Amino acid sequence: MTQITVASGRALTGACTVPGDKSISHRAVMFGSIAEGDTVIHNFLDGGDCRSTIAVMRGLGVSIDVIAPTELVVHGRGVEGLQEPADVLDCGNSGTTIRLLTGLLVGQQFPTFLNGTAQIRRRPMGRIVRPLRGMGADILGRQNGEYAPIGIRPARLRGLEYTLPVASAQVKSALLLAGLYAHGLTVVIEPGPARDHTERMLAAMGAPISVYGNKISSERPQTPLRSLDITVPGDLSSAAFLLVAGAITPGSRLTLQGVGVNPTRIGIVEALLEMGAAIRFENPREEGGEPVADLVVETSALRGATFGGQQIVTMIDELPILAVAATQAAGRTVVRDAHELRVKETDRIASTVGELRKLGARIEPTADGFIIEGPTPLTGAPVESQGDHRLAMAMTVAGLVARGQTVVYGAEVTGDSFPGFEVTLQALGADLSVAA
Ligand code: S3P
Numbered sequence: 256m257t258q259i260t261v262a263s264g265r266a267l268t269g270a271c272t273v274p275g276d277k278s279i280s281h282r283a284v285m286f287g288s289i290a291e292g293d294t295v296i297h298n299f300l301d302g303g304d305c306r307s308t309i310a311v312m313r314g315l316g317v318s319i320d321v322i323a324p325t326e327l328v329v330h331g332r333g334v335e336g337l338q339e340p341a342d343v344l345d346c347g348n349s350g351t352t353i354r355l356l357t358g359l360l361v362g363q364q365f366p367t368f369l370n371g372t373a374q375i376r377r378r379p380m381g382r383i384v385r386p387l388r389g390m391g392a393d394i395l396g397r398q399n400g401e402y403a404p405i406g407i408r409p410a411r412l413r414g415l416e417y418t419l420p421v422a423s424a425q426v427k428s429a430l431l432l433a434g435l436y437a438h439g440l441t442v443v444i445e446p447g448p449a450r451d452h453t454e455r456m457l458a459a460m461g462a463p464i465s466v467y468g469n470k471i472s473s474e475r476p477q478t479p480l481r482s483l484d485i486t487v488p489g490d491l492s493s494a495a496f497l498l499v500a501g502a503i504t505p506g507s508r509l510t511l512q513g514v515g516v517n518p519t520r521i522g523i524v525e526a527l528l529e530m531g532a533a534i535r536f537e538n539p540r541e542e543g544g545e546p547v548a549d550l551v552v553e554t555s556a557l558r559g560a561t562f563g564g565q566q567i568v569t570m571i572d573e574l575p576i577l578a579v580a581a582t583q584a585a586g587r588t589v590v591r592d593a594h595e596l597r598v599k600e601t602d603r604i605a606s607t608v609g610e611l612r613k614l615g616a617r618i619e620p621t622a623d624g625f626i627i628e629g630p631t632p633l634t635g636a637p638v639e640s641q642g643d644h645r646l647a648m649a650m651t652v653a654g655l656v657a658r659g660q661t662v663v664y665g666a667e668v669t670g671d672s673f674p675g676f677e678v679t680l681q682a683l684g685a686d687l688s689v690a691a
Contacts, residue, residue: 257667259647259677261654262635262686266506266554269683273494275300275325275487276515277672278424278452279545281308281351283485285359286453287329288317289337289435290460292482296327299487303671307347307371311356314340315367331482334435339365343404346371348600348671351425354383355453357405358429361392362412362436370404374642379598380405382421383429390415390433390441414439414474421595422447422568424519427471434473435462442472447568450519455544459483488515488547493673495523495573496648500680501552502532503583504655509683510537511550522570524550526577530557530584559586559629567592572599574624575607575649581627582616583656590624600643610638610650614657635659644671651676655685 280300285308287294299305301324309319309327316338318330332338337360346353346369353369357380360367370376376397384392384400391413395406414437419426427443431453434441446469454471458464460480465472494514501509516524516536528534532555536548557580562570567590570577574593581588596603608620613636617628635657640647647666654661666689669676677689 256665257689257691259651259663259666260688260690261651261661261663263654263656263658265684265686267501267504267683267685268508270510270512271497271679271683272512273489273497273514274302274674276490277302277304277492278351278450279487279515280305281355282452282456283487284308284312284319284327284329285355286456286460286480287331287482288312288315289334289480290331290482291333291479292331294329294331294482295484296329297325297486299325299327300490300672301325302674303347304349304352307345307349308352311344311346311352314342314344333479334476337363340367343368343370346375348372348374350375350378353403353405354380354425355428355432357383357394357407358387358432360407361387361394361410361433364409366409367407368404374600376403382423382426386415386417386426386430387433389417390437392433412437414441416442416444418444419446422449424449424453428453431457431464431471431473435475437475440472440474442470445469445471447565448519449568450517452517459544483543485543488542488545489513490672491515491520491523492572494550495576496652496673496676497679498524498527498532498534498550498552499576499580500652500655502527502555502557503580505554507554509552513547514550516546516548519569522566523573523577525566526560526562526570527580529560530580531555532557557584559584559588559627561589563591571595572645575603575645576652578607578611578618578625578627579649579653582611582618582629582631582633582653584629586629588627588629591621593624594622596624601641601646603643603646606641606643606646607649610646611653613638614653614661633657635661637662637664640665640668642668644668644673648673648676651680651687
Protein backbone atom coordinates (compact mmCIF):
# COMPACT_ATOMS: atom_id res chain seq x y z
CA MET A 256 0.00 0.00 0.00
CA THR A 257 1.34 3.43 -0.96
CA GLN A 258 0.84 6.60 1.02
CA ILE A 259 1.28 10.21 -0.05
CA THR A 260 2.31 12.73 2.61
CA VAL A 261 1.60 16.29 1.55
CA ALA A 262 1.93 19.67 3.27
CA SER A 263 0.90 23.23 2.48
CA GLY A 264 3.03 26.35 2.15
CA ARG A 265 4.73 26.04 -1.24
CA ALA A 266 3.69 27.74 -4.47
CA LEU A 267 3.33 25.61 -7.64
CA THR A 268 5.10 26.96 -10.69
CA GLY A 269 6.29 25.74 -14.07
CA ALA A 270 5.11 23.82 -17.10
CA CYS A 271 4.21 20.15 -17.47
CA THR A 272 2.26 17.69 -19.54
CA VAL A 273 -0.32 15.23 -18.26
CA PRO A 274 -0.61 11.60 -19.42
CA GLY A 275 -2.75 10.66 -22.40
CA ASP A 276 -6.53 10.69 -22.18
CA LYS A 277 -7.93 7.51 -20.63
CA SER A 278 -11.14 7.38 -22.66
CA ILE A 279 -9.32 7.92 -25.96
CA SER A 280 -6.54 5.43 -25.08
CA HIS A 281 -9.07 2.63 -24.41
CA ARG A 282 -10.86 3.35 -27.67
CA ALA A 283 -7.66 3.53 -29.74
CA VAL A 284 -6.74 -0.03 -28.68
CA MET A 285 -10.24 -1.49 -29.03
CA PHE A 286 -11.13 0.14 -32.34
CA GLY A 287 -7.61 -0.36 -33.73
CA SER A 288 -8.14 -4.07 -33.04
CA ILE A 289 -11.12 -4.25 -35.41
CA ALA A 290 -9.57 -2.02 -38.08
CA GLU A 291 -7.57 -3.41 -40.99
CA GLY A 292 -3.81 -2.89 -40.69
CA ASP A 293 -1.63 -1.29 -38.03
CA THR A 294 -2.94 1.46 -35.77
CA VAL A 295 -0.07 3.40 -34.23
CA ILE A 296 -0.85 5.07 -30.90
CA HIS A 297 1.35 7.83 -29.45
CA ASN A 298 1.00 9.19 -25.90
CA PHE A 299 -1.05 6.18 -24.83
CA LEU A 300 -2.07 6.24 -21.17
CA ASP A 301 0.14 3.65 -19.46
CA GLY A 302 -2.29 3.33 -16.54
CA GLY A 303 -3.87 0.31 -14.87
CA ASP A 304 -7.26 0.64 -16.59
CA CYS A 305 -5.84 0.92 -20.11
CA ARG A 306 -3.48 -2.00 -19.46
CA SER A 307 -6.58 -4.06 -18.76
CA THR A 308 -7.86 -3.15 -22.24
CA ILE A 309 -4.56 -4.24 -23.84
CA ALA A 310 -4.69 -7.57 -21.97
CA VAL A 311 -8.29 -8.21 -22.96
CA MET A 312 -7.72 -7.42 -26.65
CA ARG A 313 -4.68 -9.72 -26.64
CA GLY A 314 -6.95 -12.40 -25.16
CA LEU A 315 -9.15 -11.93 -28.23
CA GLY A 316 -6.22 -12.76 -30.52
CA VAL A 317 -5.00 -9.23 -31.27
CA SER A 318 -1.26 -8.71 -31.43
CA ILE A 319 -0.23 -5.46 -29.73
CA ASP A 320 3.38 -4.27 -29.65
CA VAL A 321 4.34 -2.03 -26.77
CA ILE A 322 7.25 -0.11 -28.34
CA ALA A 323 7.53 2.07 -25.23
CA PRO A 324 5.01 2.39 -22.36
CA THR A 325 3.17 5.17 -24.20
CA GLU A 326 3.80 4.04 -27.82
CA LEU A 327 1.81 1.10 -29.17
CA VAL A 328 1.18 -0.62 -32.44
CA VAL A 329 -2.10 -2.52 -32.66
CA HIS A 330 -2.16 -5.08 -35.48
CA GLY A 331 -5.81 -4.81 -36.46
CA ARG A 332 -7.68 -8.01 -37.37
CA GLY A 333 -10.70 -6.45 -39.05
CA VAL A 334 -14.31 -6.30 -37.90
CA GLU A 335 -14.72 -10.09 -38.17
CA GLY A 336 -11.21 -11.02 -37.08
CA LEU A 337 -11.40 -11.39 -33.28
CA GLN A 338 -10.82 -14.91 -31.95
CA GLU A 339 -12.39 -16.98 -29.21
CA PRO A 340 -10.40 -16.39 -26.02
CA ALA A 341 -8.98 -19.29 -24.03
CA ASP A 342 -9.92 -17.78 -20.68
CA VAL A 343 -12.19 -15.32 -18.89
CA LEU A 344 -11.43 -11.74 -20.04
CA ASP A 345 -10.21 -9.84 -16.98
CA CYS A 346 -11.27 -6.19 -17.17
CA GLY A 347 -9.53 -5.34 -13.88
CA ASN A 348 -10.90 -2.16 -12.33
CA SER A 349 -11.97 -0.61 -15.60
CA GLY A 350 -15.62 0.25 -16.18
CA THR A 351 -14.91 1.52 -19.69
CA THR A 352 -13.24 -1.79 -20.61
CA ILE A 353 -16.04 -4.08 -19.41
CA ARG A 354 -18.87 -1.92 -20.75
CA LEU A 355 -17.48 -1.16 -24.21
CA LEU A 356 -16.24 -4.73 -24.56
CA THR A 357 -19.69 -6.14 -23.81
CA GLY A 358 -21.04 -4.10 -26.73
CA LEU A 359 -18.22 -5.24 -29.00
CA LEU A 360 -18.55 -8.92 -28.07
CA VAL A 361 -22.31 -9.56 -28.27
CA GLY A 362 -22.12 -9.75 -32.07
CA GLN A 363 -19.15 -12.16 -32.27
CA GLN A 364 -19.39 -15.76 -33.49
CA PHE A 365 -17.95 -17.18 -30.25
CA PRO A 366 -18.80 -17.06 -26.53
CA THR A 367 -16.93 -14.88 -24.04
CA PHE A 368 -16.82 -14.38 -20.29
CA LEU A 369 -15.97 -11.03 -18.71
CA ASN A 370 -15.01 -10.31 -15.13
CA GLY A 371 -12.97 -7.85 -13.08
CA THR A 372 -12.15 -6.80 -9.53
CA ALA A 373 -14.62 -6.75 -6.64
CA GLN A 374 -15.08 -3.02 -7.37
CA ILE A 375 -16.11 -3.77 -10.98
CA ARG A 376 -18.52 -6.46 -9.82
CA ARG A 377 -20.37 -3.82 -7.77
CA ARG A 378 -20.84 -1.43 -10.71
CA PRO A 379 -24.08 -1.52 -12.72
CA MET A 380 -24.06 -3.52 -15.96
CA GLY A 381 -27.85 -3.66 -16.40
CA ARG A 382 -27.77 -0.28 -18.18
CA ILE A 383 -25.73 -1.96 -20.95
CA VAL A 384 -27.25 -5.44 -20.78
CA ARG A 385 -30.91 -4.37 -21.09
CA PRO A 386 -30.65 -2.43 -24.39
CA LEU A 387 -28.21 -5.00 -25.82
CA ARG A 388 -30.78 -7.71 -25.08
CA GLY A 389 -33.24 -5.48 -26.94
CA MET A 390 -30.93 -5.90 -29.96
CA GLY A 391 -31.12 -9.68 -29.55
CA ALA A 392 -27.91 -10.17 -27.55
CA ASP A 393 -27.63 -13.32 -25.44
CA ILE A 394 -26.07 -12.19 -22.17
CA LEU A 395 -25.94 -13.84 -18.78
CA GLY A 396 -24.85 -12.08 -15.63
CA ARG A 397 -25.19 -12.03 -11.90
CA GLN A 398 -28.65 -10.86 -10.75
CA ASN A 399 -30.08 -11.33 -14.24
CA GLY A 400 -27.35 -9.31 -15.88
CA GLU A 401 -27.27 -6.40 -13.46
CA TYR A 402 -23.67 -7.17 -12.43
CA ALA A 403 -20.51 -8.91 -13.68
CA PRO A 404 -19.34 -11.59 -14.16
CA ILE A 405 -20.92 -11.49 -17.60
CA GLY A 406 -21.25 -14.37 -20.07
CA ILE A 407 -22.00 -13.76 -23.75
CA ARG A 408 -23.23 -16.29 -26.35
CA PRO A 409 -23.25 -15.66 -30.10
CA ALA A 410 -26.53 -14.16 -31.30
CA ARG A 411 -28.01 -12.51 -34.37
CA LEU A 412 -28.33 -8.81 -33.59
CA ARG A 413 -30.86 -6.38 -35.01
CA GLY A 414 -30.67 -2.59 -34.92
CA LEU A 415 -32.53 -0.71 -32.21
CA GLU A 416 -33.59 2.86 -31.53
CA TYR A 417 -32.85 3.55 -27.90
CA THR A 418 -33.17 6.66 -25.73
CA LEU A 419 -30.57 6.61 -22.96
CA PRO A 420 -32.21 7.04 -19.55
CA VAL A 421 -29.00 8.76 -18.32
CA ALA A 422 -26.33 10.46 -20.42
CA SER A 423 -23.53 7.87 -20.47
CA ALA A 424 -20.73 7.58 -23.00
CA GLN A 425 -20.11 3.99 -21.98
CA VAL A 426 -23.68 2.91 -22.72
CA LYS A 427 -23.78 4.94 -25.94
CA SER A 428 -20.48 3.41 -27.07
CA ALA A 429 -21.50 -0.17 -26.23
CA LEU A 430 -24.64 0.18 -28.36
CA LEU A 431 -22.82 1.82 -31.28
CA LEU A 432 -20.23 -0.99 -31.23
CA ALA A 433 -22.93 -3.67 -31.17
CA GLY A 434 -24.53 -1.76 -34.07
CA LEU A 435 -21.46 -2.58 -36.21
CA TYR A 436 -22.56 -6.26 -36.01
CA ALA A 437 -26.34 -5.79 -36.27
CA HIS A 438 -28.79 -6.04 -39.18
CA GLY A 439 -30.37 -2.63 -39.68
CA LEU A 440 -29.66 0.71 -38.09
CA THR A 441 -28.88 1.27 -34.41
CA VAL A 442 -29.85 4.74 -33.19
CA VAL A 443 -28.90 6.09 -29.77
CA ILE A 444 -30.66 9.21 -28.50
CA GLU A 445 -28.80 10.90 -25.66
CA PRO A 446 -30.37 13.22 -23.10
CA GLY A 447 -27.15 15.19 -22.63
CA PRO A 448 -23.76 15.66 -24.31
CA ALA A 449 -21.83 12.57 -23.10
CA ARG A 450 -18.22 12.41 -24.35
CA ASP A 451 -18.12 11.74 -28.10
CA HIS A 452 -14.71 10.09 -28.57
CA THR A 453 -16.28 6.87 -29.92
CA GLU A 454 -18.16 8.70 -32.66
CA ARG A 455 -15.11 10.76 -33.62
CA MET A 456 -12.68 7.85 -33.78
CA LEU A 457 -14.98 5.35 -35.50
CA ALA A 458 -15.95 8.00 -38.07
CA ALA A 459 -12.25 8.76 -38.68
CA MET A 460 -11.76 5.02 -39.34
CA GLY A 461 -14.49 5.17 -41.99
CA ALA A 462 -17.19 3.36 -39.98
CA PRO A 463 -20.81 4.18 -40.89
CA ILE A 464 -21.49 6.46 -37.91
CA SER A 465 -23.79 9.47 -38.23
CA VAL A 466 -24.53 12.21 -35.76
CA TYR A 467 -27.68 14.37 -36.03
CA GLY A 468 -27.87 16.56 -32.94
CA ASN A 469 -28.43 14.20 -30.02
CA LYS A 470 -29.10 11.17 -32.29
CA ILE A 471 -26.14 8.96 -33.16
CA SER A 472 -26.41 5.93 -35.42
CA SER A 473 -24.21 3.04 -36.44
CA GLU A 474 -24.60 0.09 -38.80
CA ARG A 475 -22.66 -2.81 -40.27
CA PRO A 476 -19.68 -1.44 -42.25
CA GLN A 477 -19.59 -2.30 -45.96
CA THR A 478 -15.85 -1.62 -46.16
CA PRO A 479 -13.04 -2.40 -43.69
CA LEU A 480 -12.28 0.12 -40.96
CA ARG A 481 -9.11 2.09 -41.74
CA SER A 482 -6.24 1.93 -39.28
CA LEU A 483 -5.09 5.29 -37.88
CA ASP A 484 -2.02 7.05 -36.55
CA ILE A 485 -3.36 8.49 -33.30
CA THR A 486 -1.71 10.97 -30.94
CA VAL A 487 -3.72 10.83 -27.73
CA PRO A 488 -4.20 14.32 -26.20
CA GLY A 489 -3.40 14.94 -22.54
CA ASP A 490 -6.28 13.94 -20.27
CA LEU A 491 -8.33 16.94 -19.14
CA SER A 492 -9.64 14.80 -16.27
CA SER A 493 -6.04 14.51 -14.99
CA ALA A 494 -5.24 18.15 -15.78
CA ALA A 495 -8.23 19.12 -13.60
CA PHE A 496 -6.28 18.19 -10.44
CA LEU A 497 -3.47 20.53 -11.45
CA LEU A 498 -5.88 23.29 -12.52
CA VAL A 499 -7.45 23.28 -9.07
CA ALA A 500 -4.06 22.90 -7.36
CA GLY A 501 -2.79 25.98 -9.25
CA ALA A 502 -5.96 27.99 -8.56
CA ILE A 503 -6.05 27.39 -4.78
CA THR A 504 -2.33 27.30 -3.85
CA PRO A 505 -1.03 30.83 -3.11
CA GLY A 506 1.57 32.29 -5.50
CA SER A 507 1.10 29.66 -8.22
CA ARG A 508 1.27 29.81 -12.01
CA LEU A 509 1.17 26.62 -14.09
CA THR A 510 1.14 25.79 -17.79
CA LEU A 511 -0.36 22.42 -18.72
CA GLN A 512 0.72 21.55 -22.24
CA GLY A 513 -1.21 19.60 -24.87
CA VAL A 514 -4.46 18.98 -23.01
CA GLY A 515 -7.55 17.68 -24.83
CA VAL A 516 -10.34 20.28 -24.75
CA ASN A 517 -13.13 18.37 -26.48
CA PRO A 518 -16.36 20.37 -25.83
CA THR A 519 -17.98 17.29 -24.25
CA ARG A 520 -15.23 17.27 -21.60
CA ILE A 521 -14.58 20.91 -20.68
CA GLY A 522 -17.30 21.32 -18.05
CA ILE A 523 -14.69 21.57 -15.29
CA VAL A 524 -12.90 24.46 -16.99
CA GLU A 525 -16.21 26.28 -17.51
CA ALA A 526 -17.15 25.64 -13.87
CA LEU A 527 -13.82 26.93 -12.54
CA LEU A 528 -14.05 30.00 -14.78
CA GLU A 529 -17.54 30.64 -13.40
CA MET A 530 -16.06 30.43 -9.89
CA GLY A 531 -13.55 33.13 -10.86
CA ALA A 532 -10.49 30.99 -11.68
CA ALA A 533 -7.79 32.62 -13.82
CA ILE A 534 -7.49 29.98 -16.58
CA ARG A 535 -6.46 30.72 -20.18
CA PHE A 536 -6.41 28.51 -23.29
CA GLU A 537 -3.26 29.03 -25.39
CA ASN A 538 -2.16 27.52 -28.74
CA PRO A 539 -5.49 25.91 -29.66
CA ARG A 540 -4.91 23.17 -32.24
CA GLU A 541 -6.26 19.83 -33.43
CA GLU A 542 -4.58 16.44 -32.99
CA GLY A 543 -6.07 13.23 -34.32
CA GLY A 544 -9.56 14.71 -34.69
CA GLU A 545 -9.61 16.09 -31.13
CA PRO A 546 -9.18 19.75 -30.08
CA VAL A 547 -6.09 20.38 -27.93
CA ALA A 548 -4.72 23.47 -26.13
CA ASP A 549 -2.21 24.54 -23.47
CA LEU A 550 -3.94 25.62 -20.27
CA VAL A 551 -2.48 28.33 -18.05
CA VAL A 552 -3.76 28.72 -14.49
CA GLU A 553 -2.86 31.19 -11.76
CA THR A 554 -3.82 31.50 -8.10
CA SER A 555 -7.35 32.85 -8.04
CA ALA A 556 -9.89 34.26 -5.61
CA LEU A 557 -12.70 31.73 -6.08
CA ARG A 558 -16.38 32.22 -5.30
CA GLY A 559 -19.10 29.63 -4.86
CA ALA A 560 -21.50 28.76 -7.70
CA THR A 561 -24.30 26.33 -8.51
CA PHE A 562 -23.90 23.52 -11.04
CA GLY A 563 -26.53 21.15 -12.41
CA GLY A 564 -28.40 20.01 -15.51
CA GLN A 565 -26.55 19.24 -18.72
CA GLN A 566 -23.26 20.70 -17.48
CA ILE A 567 -22.86 17.77 -15.06
CA VAL A 568 -22.18 15.09 -17.69
CA THR A 569 -19.34 17.18 -19.15
CA MET A 570 -17.53 17.18 -15.79
CA ILE A 571 -18.82 14.05 -14.06
CA ASP A 572 -15.33 12.67 -13.25
CA GLU A 573 -14.14 16.08 -11.99
CA LEU A 574 -16.74 16.62 -9.27
CA PRO A 575 -14.51 15.36 -6.40
CA ILE A 576 -11.80 17.90 -7.32
CA LEU A 577 -14.43 20.60 -7.89
CA ALA A 578 -15.52 19.96 -4.29
CA VAL A 579 -11.95 20.64 -3.14
CA ALA A 580 -11.93 23.95 -5.05
CA ALA A 581 -15.30 24.83 -3.48
CA THR A 582 -13.89 24.47 0.07
CA GLN A 583 -11.60 27.42 -0.80
CA ALA A 584 -14.26 29.50 -2.58
CA ALA A 585 -16.16 32.32 -0.90
CA GLY A 586 -19.80 31.40 -0.36
CA ARG A 587 -21.89 28.36 -1.17
CA THR A 588 -21.26 25.86 -3.98
CA VAL A 589 -24.08 23.52 -4.94
CA VAL A 590 -23.69 20.45 -7.18
CA ARG A 591 -26.98 18.83 -8.18
CA ASP A 592 -28.28 16.37 -10.83
CA ALA A 593 -25.17 14.22 -10.25
CA HIS A 594 -26.83 10.93 -9.13
CA GLU A 595 -24.33 9.14 -11.39
CA LEU A 596 -21.61 9.87 -8.82
CA ARG A 597 -23.19 7.14 -6.70
CA VAL A 598 -22.09 4.41 -9.15
CA LYS A 599 -18.52 5.43 -10.01
CA GLU A 600 -15.39 3.70 -8.63
CA THR A 601 -16.86 4.57 -5.23
CA ASP A 602 -20.08 6.31 -4.27
CA ARG A 603 -18.35 9.63 -4.92
CA ILE A 604 -20.94 11.65 -3.03
CA ALA A 605 -20.38 9.66 0.17
CA SER A 606 -16.63 9.19 -0.30
CA THR A 607 -15.86 12.83 -1.19
CA VAL A 608 -17.95 14.14 1.71
CA GLY A 609 -16.52 11.61 4.18
CA GLU A 610 -12.86 12.23 3.32
CA LEU A 611 -13.07 16.04 2.94
CA ARG A 612 -14.80 16.32 6.32
CA LYS A 613 -11.71 14.71 7.90
CA LEU A 614 -9.82 17.89 6.90
CA GLY A 615 -12.56 20.11 8.36
CA ALA A 616 -14.44 20.94 5.15
CA ARG A 617 -18.03 22.13 5.51
CA ILE A 618 -19.71 19.82 3.00
CA GLU A 619 -23.15 18.23 3.13
CA PRO A 620 -24.26 15.32 0.94
CA THR A 621 -27.57 15.50 -0.93
CA ALA A 622 -29.34 12.76 -2.88
CA ASP A 623 -27.77 13.92 -6.14
CA GLY A 624 -24.69 15.96 -5.18
CA PHE A 625 -23.31 18.09 -2.39
CA ILE A 626 -23.41 21.57 -0.85
CA ILE A 627 -20.16 23.18 0.28
CA GLU A 628 -19.62 26.34 2.31
CA GLY A 629 -16.36 28.21 1.95
CA PRO A 630 -13.78 29.41 2.31
CA THR A 631 -12.74 26.95 5.02
CA PRO A 632 -9.21 26.69 6.38
CA LEU A 633 -8.49 22.97 6.10
CA THR A 634 -6.37 21.06 8.62
CA GLY A 635 -4.14 18.15 7.61
CA ALA A 636 -5.28 14.67 8.70
CA PRO A 637 -4.99 11.02 7.64
CA VAL A 638 -7.43 10.22 4.80
CA GLU A 639 -8.19 7.16 2.63
CA SER A 640 -8.37 6.73 -1.15
CA GLN A 641 -11.11 4.10 -0.67
CA GLY A 642 -9.58 2.45 -3.76
CA ASP A 643 -10.69 5.39 -5.94
CA HIS A 644 -7.98 7.10 -8.02
CA ARG A 645 -9.81 10.39 -8.38
CA LEU A 646 -10.54 10.58 -4.66
CA ALA A 647 -6.85 9.93 -3.84
CA MET A 648 -5.76 12.79 -6.12
CA ALA A 649 -8.49 15.17 -4.93
CA MET A 650 -7.42 14.59 -1.31
CA THR A 651 -3.76 15.17 -2.20
CA VAL A 652 -4.68 18.53 -3.75
CA ALA A 653 -6.73 19.39 -0.65
CA GLY A 654 -3.59 18.58 1.37
CA LEU A 655 -1.71 21.31 -0.57
CA VAL A 656 -3.78 23.95 1.26
CA ALA A 657 -4.40 22.13 4.58
CA ARG A 658 -2.42 23.33 7.63
CA GLY A 659 0.10 20.67 8.72
CA GLN A 660 0.40 17.26 7.08
CA THR A 661 -2.15 15.25 5.19
CA VAL A 662 -1.48 11.55 4.61
CA VAL A 663 -3.41 9.84 1.79
CA TYR A 664 -3.49 6.08 2.39
CA GLY A 665 -4.09 3.63 -0.46
CA ALA A 666 -2.60 6.12 -2.93
CA GLU A 667 -1.28 3.45 -5.35
CA VAL A 668 -4.57 3.85 -7.25
CA THR A 669 -3.49 7.23 -8.69
CA GLY A 670 -1.79 5.10 -11.38
CA ASP A 671 -5.17 3.89 -12.65
CA SER A 672 -5.50 7.16 -14.60
CA PHE A 673 -2.55 9.47 -13.79
CA PRO A 674 0.75 7.59 -13.54
CA GLY A 675 3.34 10.14 -12.39
CA PHE A 676 0.83 12.30 -10.51
CA GLU A 677 3.04 12.56 -7.43
CA VAL A 678 6.26 13.21 -9.39
CA THR A 679 4.51 15.88 -11.45
CA LEU A 680 3.37 17.72 -8.32
CA GLN A 681 6.85 17.44 -6.80
CA ALA A 682 8.42 18.88 -9.96
CA LEU A 683 6.00 21.83 -9.82
CA GLY A 684 7.21 22.54 -6.26
CA ALA A 685 4.75 20.73 -3.98
CA ASP A 686 5.90 19.58 -0.55
CA LEU A 687 5.02 15.94 -1.11
CA SER A 688 6.58 12.53 -0.46
CA VAL A 689 5.55 8.99 -1.32
CA ALA A 690 6.19 5.87 0.76
CA ALA A 691 5.36 2.29 -0.12
C1 S3P B 1 -16.17 7.14 -19.79
C2 S3P B 1 -17.46 7.56 -19.57
C3 S3P B 1 -17.94 8.05 -18.25
C4 S3P B 1 -16.78 8.41 -17.35
C5 S3P B 1 -15.70 7.36 -17.34
C6 S3P B 1 -15.14 7.19 -18.74
C7 S3P B 1 -15.82 6.67 -21.14
O1 S3P B 1 -18.70 7.05 -17.64
O2 S3P B 1 -17.25 8.63 -16.02
O3 S3P B 1 -14.65 7.73 -16.46
O4 S3P B 1 -14.59 6.55 -21.43
O5 S3P B 1 -16.72 6.42 -21.94
P1 S3P B 1 -20.29 6.86 -17.90
O6 S3P B 1 -20.49 6.49 -19.32
O7 S3P B 1 -20.71 5.77 -16.97
O8 S3P B 1 -20.90 8.20 -17.54
